[in-house]
Amino acid sequence: MYRLAYWLCKDQHIAEDLAQETFLKAWRFFDNLNDPNAEKSWLITILRRENARRFDRKQYxxxxxxxxxxxxxxxxxxxxxxxxxxxxxxxxxxxxxxxxPLLLSLVAGLNHDE
Incomplete structure (x- = not known):
């Protein structure tokens, strides 16, 4: 998660915060995960949304x-x-x-369908 977060924001501290927020949200909303086989793509979706939210909250x-x-x-x-x-x-x-999608494939190891 950290590597992908770093690729998205290009800042070590922000990437650490994004990864932490991703895991906190995943823990909080774990019951919402419908398909246990999709946990990797679910976490990446949370990370991408957290990254988008940081622009809504504060400009870096x-x-x-x-x-x-x-x-x-x-x-x-x-x-x-x-x-x-x-x-x-x-x-x-x-x-x-x-x-x-290229970064998700190369850095996070997702296939093209995910």
């Missing part, structure tokens, strides 16, 4: 993706580091309606 400053690059265990300037930077930039170019 937007940060450039280059300032929040995910730390990797590679050496600066390596081919892997450059490829990751390029990939992040290309993904941010995508419209949100295309980027979000």
């Amino acid at each position: 400053d937007f940060v450039d993706i280059d300032e929040c690059a995910i730390q990797t265990k590679t050496y600066p300037g390596s081919d892997h580091d450059m490829a990751q930077d390029w990939l992040q930039k290309q993904m941010m170019i995508l419209k949100p309606k295309y980027r979000e």
Whole structure:
């Protein structure tokens, strides 16, 4: 949940809060889960809604993706580091309606049906 939250908001502290709120809501409304096999997609739905609600409640400053690059265990300037930077930039170019399903598939491990 944290990794997906971080991809959505690009801020460590906000991502931690989103993940925590997601699990609190899931715990509070666990009785509303109709299909036990759909718990992963149910949690992701809660996370996405919590992320959307934060814009309704309070506006946060937007940060450039280059300032929040995910730390990797590679050496600066390596081919892997450059490829990751390029990939992040290309993904941010995508419209949100295309980027979000791709992130849900790659980061959260959901299949296309979920």
